[in-house]
Amino acid sequence: MKRKNDRDQMNPMEEKLLRSLDRTAKEHEKRDFGELYARIEAGEAENIKEPKWRGMKLLLTAACTVVLLVALVFGAVRLQNTKLPVSDSTQGSPESQTAQPYYDVWQALREIGEKNDGAVYGTLDEMAEEVMEADTGAVARDAAPAAGTSEGGANHGETNVQVQGVDEADMIKNDGEYLYVLGYDGDGGRLLSIIHAESMTLRCQQLLDEEDRYFYVSEMYVTGDILVLVGSATKAEPGGEPEESSGVTKKVGEDTAVCGNFYMDDGTSFAKVFRLTEDRTGCELLRYHEQSGAYSSSRMVDGTLYLVSSQYFYIMEAIAYDDVQEYLPFVRDAADAAYTTLPADCIDITKNPRDQYTQVSAIPLIGDGETVTRSVMGSSGDTVYSSTRNLYVMVYGAEGLQAMRFALEQGGISEPVTGDVPGDMLNNQFSMDEYDGYFRVVTTKWTDDGQVNRLYVLDGNMAVVGESDDLAPGETVYSVRFMGDMAYVVTFMQVDPLFAIDLSDPENPEIKGQLKIPGFSTYMHPLDADTLIGVGYDADEETGMSGGLKISLFDVSDPLNPRETDKLVANGGVSSAATYDHKAFTYIVDQNLLIMPIYVYSSAQLDDKTLTENLSGGALILQVTKDGIRLRGTVIDPKAGEEDYYSGRDIQRTTYIGGTLYTVSERSVMAVDLETLTLQSQLDLYDAAEPSEEFRTEPSLPEEKIEPFVTYDG
């Protein structure tokens, strides 16, 4: 179903380079299985040091002893100067904590280092969880923010968020007058365009990359005249001198050049807060925040930005207290400031910690309030859910999932409350919800008998108080939507069971009804309290092979008997970003219109319309009410298909202002009359063939004071 893999977009230079790289490797290959066989025969495999790691209970129990012994030896040798009582072992006394504020962190780091020392399978045994993490992370990012439903008949589109009142970042924002678009220039540089929607003219364009380090703006927020850019960067040396992240300044073969940053992840995440000028041609930097760890996700609640990052490091031996500094999370509040490590009282440690941190910051967007950063050492994860009162990060602990709850307090955040959640993975952010003081989550656990999917209810202390029966053993969860006292879960193997789960008694979640139909929904959108729109794929009932795009209408007014009341199936190869990214789903309430981008990879029949092959740059417009789904038409970028390998004209998002629909690709914005579905105007954001110099300015947004972007007169 995946229509493009990461490699399809390679340019010729990449291909050449990668080919010659591969060839060099091949030239040096010396494969001789006989030699390996001889080593095994000689019993070498058995002689390999057994991994000291999880699953070996004896060693686990002995771990404390080891640490204690090491602490003793170490203490005797190394810590005399610090006057740390030698008898003071893993727990840490108040005395030791005064002398060594990071004592607890240190102990945890040493324990991890001990385990990893020389262990080939060290991180390996954890891989199962990390695999899931990678999966979930990807889904969460993909499925994260975009354009969408406006509630209550607002006159312009807003990002289709999971929770009312909790904004999610996206690549486009629409404030009713301007469209803000994060795209790329012809060279892959990140390009911000601000477009006056009515006149379809550019107010400004700005390249956001920084020259001297990796700097990637992932998403943004716009609220009033505040623009927030969030994303990932690499650590830059204090004092503004960029860290040389390559071997250029290092001698060939020098150790650091060889090891590079394998041991320490130098990734950071940032938030840049700007005040836009009234005519949107310039801006002023109000606030800068950077924290260690790559960007995971973010939310905006009540004028405060919550930024979540995941930091990885490899610690491969027990370290001395003096070395702790190297492994601490850090922040800074100006691009030219030095990084400061987080104070010890802002770092919590999970049980059985691993070499990862999760950082969460609360950044006030207006006013002079302080940014608050908290860190949890031991695990990380990318899947974030937030209500207006609590932000939850689902992380992968040593023994499965852990939910961390941070209370949002008046622009700040509390210490996290952490609890174990049975299961190994969850589908995406929609698998989580908070209602009436309870946190609800649908997880999947891998057992010898296959997958087990369950819904759990946790109280405010993150303790499980209720759980459902197993939902469709062995099947995969494709989508979840919570609606107050009800939860709807779609699983899939050959047919799509839609489960309706009654949560009115939090301690006894009860599966009320289920509906089996061909295909599966990967996103469910509530039309009203009794109706869900499902977006997903059709499938063959016999084989389970998935087919074309399918949009379903579910009547859930009777939980005992959910029904599919209408459907529209593309008979052929059609996919849509809305199937994996809720932000690509737009529903205009007062016009009952559902709009989503489509991509046609083999010609398809949709109702009475034929969609031709290789159609990129298309969007589908459907009339969807309680009574049914009707195809209104399609919109196609007339310039799509001109380029051969990657056009950049795939529509990523759609939004609207009044009666005008806007479609946004990396390359182009189209304005379409919603009534007639005719193209009114098109604005190309760059010309890939010949990048126009006048679109370029200095490679980063002004750090100092107001500095105009390149502007365009209407």
Added chain:
Amino acid sequence: MEDLLVKTGQGDMRALKSLYESMYSDVFAFTLSILRDPVAAADLTQDTFLRVYEGAPRYQSRGQGKAWILRISKNICLNYLKKQKRVSAVEPKVMESLIGQEDADMETPVLLRALMQELEAKDRALLMLHAKGYIHKEIATIMGMPEGTVRWRYSKALKRLQKLYGPAEPESGMREQEDSYEAKE
């Protein structure tokens, strides 16, 4: 792949041989990209398969066999580098042996040299895994970093090379680059 790992776990030598043959090239290329030393890379590649044989009984089939093997490989490389660090600095000759292999057939020696010279191990490994056809998600699993990080590191590494060495263009451009390379030395 999964089947082979399970059988290897049961001590089936033929399964191990198949694994070895199908994965050798990937493992070797990966270790080479990290170590830049073909001799050490060959040794550690064999060590990797020894550990695969040893660890296979505990492998839980989750459709990630290739990543599982390359993760072992990465850990072996890290341990090796750590030991090297303790014993002595890595010998500076290792890279020369690769660059020395340039010949007329090599389409982009300058780029290859650039890759080996200018990028850090992590980025070299990313590029090599790409060359071997791994997608971002798999690379994230192997390297133990978030997929988003893999994505931008990869694109930025390429951009960096492109900037330093320009589009893979005609001879003159190449010579110029080689000169500047000499100058740096």
